[in-house]
Amino acid sequence: MAEIHVDVAIIGAGTAGLAAERKARAEGARTLLIDPYFAGTTCASVGCMPSKLLIAAGNAAHNVRKAGEFGVETGEPRIDGPKVMARVRRLRDDFVSGVKKQIADLPDGVTVKATARFVSPTELSLDDGTQVLAKAIIIAAGSSPVIPAPFEDLGDVVITNETLFELEDLPQSIGVIGAGPLGLELAQTLARLGVQVEVFDRSAQLAGLDEGEPETSLRRALKAELGFHLEVEPEARRNDDGSVTVSWTENGEARQAHFEKLMVATGRAANLEGLDLEKSGLQLDDNGAPAFDKGTLQCGQSPVFIVGDANGARPILHEASTEGTIAGANAASYPDIKSFERFTRLQVMFTEPNMAKVGADPDEDTIVGRVDFADQGRARAMGVNQGVCEIYAKAKCGALTGATLVGPDAEHLAHLLCWEIENGSKASDLLNKPFYHPTLEEGLKTALKQICQEIGLPKPDSRDDAELPGDFGSD
């Protein structure tokens, strides 16, 4: 039986695993990166990038439809489904090949194509029979779509993010189960591309948001483009002609609808099954997941680290990459490890309007400033005046703590707020910065002014508070 001895073994060559390997090797460790496919990361192949490519197509169609609002008459756009899907795949393949080149450029002996499972905290068994002995092991095995029982035996009528981008043509109609970021981003874009879309979720709110004005504004905006059935328990059956029938009860009434395809977007689960974690010596919770420290990514006091979607804490790309880097450094220097400060939360959903969550959720010591983009000058000029943004600050001192944003270009506003929170800024500090006119950023001033007024933060003498042209009574 072949045996490989290394300092750091990494299970999974996704974003987190590649970052971990890079960092551990840079720190002088002998590394081994194990993956059965080396498919070029979830992000590039079936996640962030192909979904944003499809969204770009949907938004192009939407802008054509909206042109009439500006006096630019174009008529209904003709969507060439195979061409849309071919562009998605062409660019997606280009992104994937970039990652694959990075992998091909790794030094000889660093990669091994295999599936790994634990034998002990420092020993892995590969499915080709190789034993790997490592001083430290990093679990970077990612996550996979969860398919709830009613949808699991329906064959190829059910699609997920892993199969959607392989379709040769757009379907005529699609039922989407799950109104989280994945379901909503794709549902809206498919509707914009002329697909008849209905979204089902057992929750009353969209995108995991709490009840409140941002959520209500998001729901109102998306309902104008999509059919929604919330607080329902959908079931489905496959029909003889290969289509699917979804049935559910809504407001006490039994209902049914037929679709060509059913997209299941009901969350993702960490790929921990099959790792034989019970042999890793780690303490596991009821779901079989190990406890870990968010600053070090270490599982207990063991030589095992867990990063990216595999730990389920912050299942987004920049966090996977950062966690990989932290764990790579710590695994290389194990048992001498360091705790790293983590980023302020920054999460974006690329629907239109965008939704973003920044920093901490509000609590009893939070003061809330709010802006409704329905009345915001630049948003009105561009015909994108939808959404409500809330900015959170400490009631005692006005220090910014978080935000829930629904609005045009909220992806950019969220970055500004996140960076200011990381700088320790107060609402008054941010208000005292230049705001160009007319911009969407000016909308934030409305919310910041409310915070300052409410807690009596001094406003700079040089600032004029008059309403700006285009803004109507929004503060």
Ligand SMILES: Cc1cc2nc3c(=O)[nH]c(=O)nc-3n(C[C@H](O)[C@H](O)[C@H](O)COP(=O)(O)OP(=O)(O)OC[C@H]3O[C@@H](n4cnc5c(N)ncnc54)[C@H](O)[C@@H]3O)c2cc1C
């Ligand atoms: C449709 C979609 C859209 C998304 N959009 C965004 C977005 O816009 N922005 C954003 O920030 N995030 C987005 N995400 C989330 C983001 O893609 C993930 O958080 C990120 O890709 C996770 O990276 P990872 O390295 O943890 O996992 P992955 O990239 O999935 O890597 C895991 C690797 O582990 C391997 N593996 C699994 N089991 C084993 C084993 N036993 N042995 C060896 N190898 C194994 C797999 O083959 C895989 O290569 C999106 C996700 C999806 C699904």
Ligand SMILES: NC(=O)c1ccc[n+]([C@@H]2O[C@H](COP(=O)([O-])OP(=O)(O)OC[C@H]3O[C@@H](n4cnc5c(N)ncnc54)[C@H](O)[C@@H]3O)[C@@H](O)[C@H]2O)c1
């Ligand atoms: N822009 C982004 O960053 C982005 C985009 C897409 C996906 N992602 C990532 O992908 C992951 C998965 O996203 P997601 O939206 O699938 O997960 P999610 O858990 O956020 O949402 C799943 C939704 O499905 C609903 N649901 C679950 N089971 C159901 C059932 N049986 N019937 C009806 N509804 C049901 C839930 O109530 C929830 O609203 C997340 O970790 C997310 O971070 C990120």
